[in-house]
Amino acid sequence: MNSHSKTVAKNAAVVGGATLASRILGFLRDLIIAFALGAGPMADAFFVAFRLPNLLRRLFGEGSLTMAFVPVFTRTREDSGEAEAHTFARSALVWLVLILGVITACAGLLAKPLVLVVAPGFADDPQLVAVTAELVRICFPYIIFISGVALCMGILNSSGHFLAPALAPCILNTVLIASALAGVAMGWSVPHCLAWGVVLAGLGQWLLQQPYLARLGFSWRGPWSFSNPGVKKTGKLMLPTVFGAAVYQINIILGTVLASFLAVGSISYLYYADRLVQFPLGVFGVAVSTAALPSLSLLAAKGQMDDFRQTLSASLRLTLFISLPAAAGLIGLSEPIVSLLFGRGAFSAEAVSMTAWALVGYGVGLPAFAMVRPLVSACYALQDTRTPVRAAVVSLLVYVISGVTLMQVMDHVGLALATTISSWVNAGLLLRGLNRHLGRWADFWRQVALFVALSLVMGAAAWLTIGLGRWAVALVPLWGVGYGVATWLLKVPEARMVVDVLRRRLGR
Structure with missing residues (x-):
């Protein structure tokens, strides 16, 4: 892992920490708006x-x-x-x-x-x-x-x-x-x-x-x-x-x-579910892409393409390392999370259930949402604006077709799933487009398979606790620590990098 990758991780920690504070305030904001306005x-x-x-x-x-x-x-x-x-x-x-x-x-x-x-x-x-x-x-x-x-x-x-x-x-x-x-x-x-x-x-x-x-x-x-x-x-x-x-x-x-x-209320169900997905996406996914863009731009300006490939690959691995378990947790605990955050005042039990199902639909797409940002940043750093446009146009067509189809049988949940499907298509097209500039640069698929397996285990374990109701959310730190310990024992570089960054931040 080169120095630029470490710089991205360090700056992503700064952005992520500040965004975490913002997201917590954002949840409090949504809680108060839900209390005052409901979903009407x-x-x-x-x-x-x-x-x-x-x-x-x-x-x-x-x-x-x-x-x-x-x-x-x-x-x-x-x-x-x-x-x-x-x-x-x-x-x-x-x-x-x-x-x-x-x-x-x-x-x-x-x-x-x-x-x-x-x-x-x-x-x-x-x-x-x-x-x-x-x-x-x-x-x-x-x-x-x-x-x-x-x-x-x-x-x-x-x-x-x-x-x-x-x-x-x-x-x-x-x-x-x-x-x-x-x-x-x-x-x-x-x-x-x-x-x-x-x-x-x-x-x-x-x-x-x-x-x-x-x-x-x-x-x-x-x-x-x-x-x-x-x-x-x-x-x-x-x-x-x-x-x-x-x-x-x-x-x-x-x-x-x-x-x-x-x-x-369908617009509101989708809004509140999207806000929950935006929490990990903003704290980690957007943080990585925000931190990566200046480094990638500087490397492209200097023509240091080997470092560019390594930095981009490290950014993607870090993004998936965090977004995959986050998606599993949101899906497994969708209803307890929605109930805890919004289930009061004018926000009825039906609104909780409808929002939770929308969250499941969006949650499957969280890793794709997170991947798109650093991939687009890489394209812009290379001053390639055509690839993101083409990918966006195709994903829009996919969204329209899948959205109109799925909403007929799944209502607002179909629209959430359509967003997920189109985002995965977008991410795939961006990866393919970058291959034309960089050759075979994505060297992380084996590690990603490991992240997926561990995330599925963690998500299934979390789902088994939903009988506890809102109290199931209190176990989220336990699942996070379990995932972190497992990846640390398996010597995953991203786990060690995250621990090193946290040590430096806490040391200050």
């Missing part, structure tokens, strides 16, 4: 309204901007120096604000049509459409702030700083918790309080990044240009990456569209 029409209205700027966040933020920005920023700094890289970053922000400002204004004017596009099933309830449109107008400016945060993340990550961007979601969760509690305590409209909270949280996340940028010697005051060559290069890279990200977001929108034709 007002909850659906807020989730649809919040989803619109969130979709664009993924489209213009980490979905395409960060992926295209980091390799260009890294190469600009290597070739032309720090000052030119900073000029490029300032120029990128100007373009970002202009483009997203126009989009935000259009969204305000076309809020109702947007709602009907995203959730056509709402058309039979004009009042629900009107409320959702109001929420869209309130929270849509969030996209400007959060995309600016994504740009800050690219600058900081390229400079080896990962903590502040990873902590940014904590601001969002804290503000939304306060907004929901204020709405309940004061008797105000909770969805409207949450929408205003989204905008305030976006501003707070932006402000959090600024002191850390200043410590690196970066300032938004300084030279910039509409015709900066770095911006032009990023724009060219973003054209296909925006399309690829758009395909992925269309996948999400189609899921909402299809779910809106199912029973009331």
